[in-house]
Amino acid sequence: MSDRKPAPPAEAGADAPVCLISDPAFERPPVTDWHTDWDHLDARWRDDPFPIWDALREGPIARTERFEGAWLPTRYEDVRAIAYDTEHFSSRRAVLRDRKFDGPPLPSPPITSDPPEHKAHKQVLLPFFTPQEVGKLEPLTRRICNALIDEFIAAGRCDAAQQYARHIPVRIIAYMLGVPVRDSHLFIRWIHEILEVGASDDELNSSATKAMRDYFRHHIALRKEGRTEADPDGPVPDLIRLMMDGSLNGVPFEERHVLGTLTLLMVAGIDTTWSAIGASILHLARHPEDRRRLIEEPGLMPTAIEELLRAYSPVTMAREVSKDVELGGCPMKKGEMVLLCFPAANRDPAMFPDADKVVLDRQENRHGAFGLGIHRCVGSHLARMEMRVAIEEWLERIPNYRVAGDVRWSVGPVRGPRTLPVAFA
Amino acid sequence: MKVRIDRDRCEGHGRCHALAPGLFELDAFGHATALADGNVPPGMEGKARLAAANCPEYAVRVVEDDG
Ligand code: HEM
Ligand code: SF4
Numbered sequence: 500m501s502d503r504k505p506a507p508p509a510e511a512g513a514d515a516p517v518c519l520i521s522d523p524a525f526e527r528p529p530v531t532d533w534h535t536d537w538d539h540l541d542a543r544w545r546d547d548p549f550p551i552w553d554a555l556r557e558g559p560i561a562r563t564e565r566f567e568g569a570w571l572p573t574r575y576e577d578v579r580a581i582a583y584d585t586e587h588f589s590s591r592r593a594v595l596r597d598r599k600f601d602g603p604p605l606p607s608p609p610i611t612s613d614p615p616e617h618k619a620h621k622q623v624l625l626p627f628f629t630p631q632e633v634g635k636l637e638p639l640t641r642r643i644c645n646a647l648i649d650e651f652i653a654a655g656r657c658d659a660a661q662q663y664a665r666h667i668p669v670r671i672i673a674y675m676l677g678v679p680v681r682d683s684h685l686f687i688r689w690i691h692e693i694l695e696v697g698a699s700d701d702e703l704n705s706s707a708t709k710a711m712r713d714y715f716r717h718h719i720a721l722r723k724e725g726r727t728e729a730d731p732d733g734p735v736p737d738l739i740r741l742m743m744d745g746s747l748n749g750v751p752f753e754e755r756h757v758l759g760t761l762t763l764l765m766v767a768g769i770d771t772t773w774s775a776i777g778a779s780i781l782h783l784a785r786h787p788e789d790r791r792r793l794i795e796e797p798g799l800m801p802t803a804i805e806e807l808l809r810a811y812s813p814v815t816m817a818r819e820v821s822k823d824v825e826l827g828g829c830p831m832k833k834g835e836m837v838l839l840c841f842p843a844a845n846r847d848p849a850m851f852p853d854a855d856k857v858v859l860d861r862q863e864n865r866h867g868a869f870g871l872g873i874h875r876c877v878g879s880h881l882a883r884m885e886m887r888v889a890i891e892e893w894l895e896r897i898p899n900y901r902v903a904g905d906v907r908w909s910v911g912p913v914r915g916p917r918t919l920p921v922a923f924a
Numbered sequence: 925m926k927v928r929i930d931r932d933r934c935e936g937h938g939r940c941h942a943l944a945p946g947l948f949e950l951d952a953f954g955h956a957t958a959l960a961d962g963n964v965p966p967g968m969e970g971k972a973r974l975a976a977a978n979c980p981e982y983a984v985r986v987v988e989d990d991g
Contacts, residue, residue, distance in 0.1 A: 625954055629952070801943075805939075862974065865979065871980055871981070
């Protein structure tokens, strides 16, 4: 199964430390009542959100006065209804903030686009991300995984989040975008500043966003001079070129559209997939029976991946109420926010029997880990391929391992283990 | 038995094609269409039902011969 060619010239700088200390969860007023004062940046949500969601599902859609007023549906049915209702729920603000930024939000098409523009904003990307196209990246992904494992296998222990899962999606997306893989550490830091610390620190969020946009401006300018710093065997066209040449009804995309989509592709694909791979490796550490079963019956891998995605869905998005509407008896007012918690929907026992159990061969699984409706994740097939390959290569070389230290989870819209010490000696 | 794809609902999750590649194909944008006019060859009924049960958008419909 493994393809042991040397890894691509990728590694310089990849081990630069990422700051994991600043943690907004510790600075927030503790939640008093989850039904009326919920906060997804609270430490209890970070460490174990499942009992919180179970309790909330029994009542009306939860409310909070934090975030300038927001709602939290936790039943699958309600999450789905809101995801489908683009008339009353806009994507223009896709993340919840303590205070909304002044003025119109910076667009990141297509995730912040609404109909009718959304379709064209998405269409340009889709051919790049079909199962067939991302299948071509599988050998590269296997090489990256094996090169990472080579670095720590002799030590008999590693941090599977920091030394393994974290590096896989970032190298692949750098390759697809057409930027040097050696810059990976920059991307990891900016995303941490945007998604985790930046969820409650506006200044850091803005400076990281600006740094990322300047980075892409530089790579666009290079291409205008006929140059690029992309790795020589990268895709043609790469995603930067694809967006530079993109147009809508014959009019080229504006610069802010191009930069918005490029930053989105970087932000949306890295921590998300890192989280999904890390949570899967953690599950298989804590459930040796599932691990053995997956090793003995590799044919289960496709359903197992879907099940791990369902049970440990990393991504929660937001909507802004764009027209007053009532849902499940709750009056939602224009301008209020809604947290669209796909992870909670995916644990709803009304939709999934034994919702809290990981059933590797679950037969009916309409999980919404990649969203439901028009905003279905563009990168879903890429993420699935990366997850499958990362788990296959890990189990092939490290079939027996156990958790050997503190597991720490991220805070913010993307949830996954950020430290995952394991031992396999 | 036949399978039908509701193209207005399909969002390209690709689950149908992953589970029953013999019954569906994906276009250049990753959206599904049924192969062979949706006719399900004998022995593939289970796969057809599996595809329908895993489409998050409820876009795959199975039409039984007698109903
Ligand atoms: C396991 C990994 C991933 C998960 C769980 C995930 C989850 C999601 C979810 C839930 C949405 C829907 C957002 C909404 O409804 O507002 C979404 C959208 C999106 N994702 Fe992912 N994602 C993952 C990986 C990726 C990757 C690898 C990429 C690309 C490189 C990517 C790019 C996008 C884009 C561009 C959108 C916007 C689609 C639209 O608005 O039409 N994602 N993702
Ligand atoms: S599973 Fe459903 S949404 Fe996905 S491609 Fe098939 S029909 Fe379309």
